[in-house]
Amino acid sequence: MQNIIDVQKLRKEFKSFSSRSGLKGAFRDLFTRNYTIKTAVDDISFTIKKGEMVGYIGENGAGKSTSIKMLTGILTPTDGKVVVNGMNPHKEREKFVKTIGVVFGQRSQLWWDIAVQESFRLLKKIYNVPDQQYEVHMKDVIETLDIGPLLDKPVRKLSLGQRMRCELAAALIHNPPLLFLDEPTIGLDVLVKLKIREFLKRINEKYGTTILLTTHDLSDIEALCERVVMLDEGKIIYDGPLKELRENWAEGKQIQFQFSEAAALEELQILTKEHLVVWEKGESDLIWVASVDSDETVISGVIGKVTAAKKIADLKILEISTEEIIRNIYVEGAVRHG
């Protein structure tokens, strides 16, 4: 399989001017300036093959947006090699962007004042898409995203969910082999999110579209991506299957007890002193969560001791969520490999 994206030692530095404090400082700034160099993306390397759906995650300021902007030709790298769709994105920008689709969740591709279909027509012209290809392909996209009834409304009258579906359709007018999605589901309700995920899966299967997705909503990644690339402070700290990440980190289980009368921490600790348990208080005095190792004797032992001593109204065993795993990774700052 060929590499759609090939990034080697990619680096981006921003030079920024830091002002001195006070009036005296301001005068000094007029003559000599203090520059600080901030490395937003620090020598990252990875490759993505055709047809992959990759989740690109990281906290705010981890370098996600900056690296995506270099991959799409918006920013010029300070150093390193980027080859996307066999081209250098910045050098051959106009030819290159014909082969990608981009959706920035916080920025619109559509014209505010004109009807959605007029926006599509302008984009069709800009991308120089032949009539026949447009008809067949867009009919399918419009149907799957269920935006037929919105086409003659101006964008400013659409709700966020409606607009986002139209944005997605707009990014696919030229049926690009590679799609960049930056926070495509930000602020959307569950139904719209599901619809968008379903659609992305479909175009990935039907056209073999490669998708690179950044999001804060890890359920998007769980639903779509088998592989994740995780960034922290401009460096890649994990690149591999999502499953492996879960297996190596989600070692423990949580048992949630809801008691019929209030319980105290010491009381519970004494009850389960034979096992390694971390107790945490839930939403009220009645709800307590015990974090334990994923070991059957420990789990049944803890449940047995607690239920024998106290009346309980409800009991749940929870797996640690991906979100918590990611949070743990950031707290520890590195990824354990199994």
Added chain:
Amino acid sequence: MDYISIFFQYVGQYLKTRLTYRADMVVEIFSDLLFQAVNLVFILVVFGHTSLLAGWSKDEMIFIYGFFLVPFSIFASFFNIWDFTDRYIVKGEMDRILTRPVHSLFQIVLERMELESLFGVITGLVVMFYAGSNLGLEVSWYDPFIFILLVIGGALVYAGIFISLATIGFWSDSRTDIMPMMYNIGNYGRYPVDIYNKVIKYVLTWILPFAFVGVYPSSYFLRREEWYTYAFLTPVVGLVFFLIAVTLWNVGVTKYRGAGN
């Protein structure tokens, strides 16, 4: 060519949007006309006190003003880039522009055009015909072609200067008041340069060549032969300044830092 058909697609879309906001369009044309009338009154007031200004008569001055309006209106219709830094750099709209397969400057021209300003071309022509018939100017068959050439040159001078200034935004996105100041300096080009001192004349000819938008090209039609060299330099100066501006722009795009997030 593709760019031409994209251009007409945008113009069509623009007209469609504008026609749904008819009242806005009428107000805009009216305020343009009012602005042009005020400038004309200013010339008339000056000549209420004197009949000649450095050897130029009232009707000649009015003619120059009329000519100036034509390239200026074309510039104002297509190169609304005075708020480029705010609109595209600070707000990060440049990101969107750069993900489309059309030259970024051309896209901005298309997005920001204001075709109402083309009304100024008509005003300019009317003013020129009025002043020209007072002066008894002769028109030969090739003059309209020369007129078009000189108008394009003048519009390119304006575009070149303002695009170059807009590119500053790629290096620094701090606020500057340079754009409104430049609009003021631009107005000096519609009076004969020999009424100014030497330094200003030099600046208006070679550094900020606004004189090539008004007085130099008009002198050809006013049959002022001492200025003919300058008149015919108009398209050359326009082309040179425009090419410099586009080069600066292309370099600037590689320095684009993007907005946060």
